[in-house]
Amino acid sequence: MNENKLIVDLRSDTVTRPTPGMLEAMYSAKVGDDVFEEDETVNALQKKAAAIFGMQDALFCPSGTMTNQIAIKRFTNPMEEVICDETAHVYRYEGGGIAYNSMASVRLLYGDRGRLSAELIEPHINPDNVHYPKTSLVVLENTVNRGGGSFYNLDQIEPIYHLCRLKNINLHLDGARIFNALAESGDDPKAYGRMFDGISVCLSKGLGAPVGSLLLGSKETIYHARRIRKALGGGWRQAGFLAAAGIYALDHHIGRLKTDHRNAKTLAQTLVNLSYVSSIMPADTNIVIFELNQRLKPDDFVEKLNHHGIKCNTFGNQMIRLVTHLDISSEKIDYTIDILKKLY
């Protein structure tokens, strides 16, 4: 029983609430109509994010799904093909959006915890032959959600970039958690800007903003992206209140991501020694995915933890996912460890 009424929400890093500082920034934001491109806070956020990655322009959107789907539409035509890992968010969790929005087919590859390589991709690029859909886009995810927060280093991405250039294929990054990846790899975000045609960056995950993602790209890409966003109903008005939260997140919440990663490692180190855990993925960033042994039912496990005020999600095939974030303090980690140890 959860006697001290602590709620530890480890379901996702999207569950964070704005901090007092973030709320203050939102409250005092200067806003305008963003469909007219007159919201100065939105414009400032777009400029700031584009500059971090050395890209020409950016578009602020309501969700990571929308930025990914806009990018896929921008970089493909109907009857063409997208290559991604079978775990990719763009394929698994965006409601069939690739087919619905872009009328493109998908070639799924089986990477290393969701990470692709040039060797893996190359044989799946279709030859120029009327039977085959034209391969026009590769999508990478960094960090990889279903890979347990696995991340790429730049030297793993570089050969993929060269292959895509050689074959005249666009390269998009689902960087919902790119700052988590950068915190570990130490790579220069501007190098990402040089290699990718489009980058999605989420402000509402590890960075703790309530809403919002950005699509980064060239001036021309963002010009088209703005038109696609409008057609999807994503043209918004005084979005500057949300953009202010995003600017605050970029200024204040990137530097602390390693704390989330340390907390994830601490949880993983506990879990690995528990008899009811049969396997666990390396906790490389802020996501811990582990497998329960066969005698436990994942739904019962989630329910039992919930009873103690600890929330988590099942993740298919006996798997459980825990995600650390801004609202998970060391006190909450200690409490969770204590409960996990005496749960069975």
Ligand SMILES: Cc1ncc(COP(=O)(O)O)c(C=O)c1O
């Ligand atoms: C890797 C990845 N990409 C994209 C998204 C989509 O973000 P949103 O929920 O803002 O649409 C998510 C959401 O969790 C994600 O984990």
